[in-house]
Amino acid sequence: MNFVEELRWRGLLHDIMPGTEEELAKGMVAGYIGFDPTADSLHVGSLLQIITLVRFQQAGHKPVALVGGATGMVGDPSGKSQERNLLSEEILHHNLKGIQAQLERFLDFDRGANSAEIVNNYDWFKSFTFLDFIRDVGKHITVNYMMAKDSVKKRLESEVGMSFTEFSYQLVQGYDFYYLWKHKNCVLQMGGSDQWGNIVTGTELIRRKDGGQAFAITSPLIKKSDGTKFGKTEGGNVWLDANKTSPYQFYQFWLSASDDDAANYIRIFTFFDQQEIEGFIAEHSKVPHQRNLQKILAKDITERVHGVKALETALKTTDFLFGSGSLDFLRSLTDNEVFNVFEGIPQFEISRPDFVNGYDALTLLADKTSIFPSKGEARKMIVGGGVSLNREKLGDVDKVFTVLDLINNQFLVAQKGKKNYFLIVVK
């Protein structure tokens, strides 16, 4: 199955430029996807693009991952209703390093002719002067053409307007495509559907400047079946960096997907083939309460992103918190084993001397730890029946916790809602 067919059955083909499929069928081509250094880690949203590059490579083509050292300095207005703040150079540099390290884990850099490559557009923009740019690049694209883009049109119609900087973004990204086409024979750019306009500016530049031809493929925006944004949890973005989103939280993110979403995600984010996936879905529909589809999905992605060891810990933690795990089980563990089970769960430390007289629940939850942002909020949720300590529902706001309540003379397990656990350690 070729690359485009693969994307098609997985539901990952939003738009494709005519002739792209034929071009790919001729033999190995190089194609690229750009990654914005807006944070020092990629998140599950960008995971789709990473995996697309991997599929591209598996189909025998050469994947190029571009990190936006230059474009990151400008800021992509696509999909943004407001002018963005510029990132400082230190932050940008830090972010670039983080993202590059993540990309390196997924792609194969030792695969002969179609080895992956990572490039940074700062390398060809750093010595490109403004005057040279507007003469060599700007001259080929009309403002009329640029204004017709959705990302620009929307902002021109809105109250906030748009700076010249962001207006010029599509030209900068367009030149990236031109540069890679010219110097690395890269004829295809891929990306999310919001990138179509930017990508086409690139192919247009290639055509007008050198009479060349280049191609584009975009993927649809991933949404949850209820229409809300994909990749968000209560805590915010789901990151690929284990320090920002622990492997346990990452695993939980996929595991808690709804049936519809899981069936969708497994096609998008895993490498199982069509037959396997149809099998999983069919099995799942027979025994949906076992959540096997979610388990396969969560296991596969967590392992690919964080590795087997991290997956095992996440499974262990999940098993304890959502399975049959009792406090007795915890008591039977050594301190190190407890920490292992709770790896990836937010933890708070309280000093032992301060704890001698114990704390009432509110102080404990809102003051000594930041499980709740204020006592008022903690009180409300306790009254609403949403808080458990040591797996027992907390009915009394004034209940005092002392050394006697500590598990292994050291731990308290707090629970906010059904799924949010915290470990309090008295040291």
Added chain:
RNA sequence: GGGGGGAUUCCAGAGCGGUCAAAUGGGACGGACUGUAAAUCCGUUACUUCGGUUUCGAAGGUUCGAAUCCUUCUCCCCCCA
């Protein structure tokens, strides 16, 4: 340059001198039900030592009392030139 309208709690959007911590809807969070699903129903949604305390673009003022009236300022929108 002239004229008009607006800025309200996470968002949208009521309120137009006391009964307003502020309607309603959305979102978010929590509970029940369940399968860590979906749907549904219910609750919460400024802080608090639960006495109160600080909120309605900013700063002053009128009043016993202001989100509501007055003054100045900042920002936004619309119409005319």
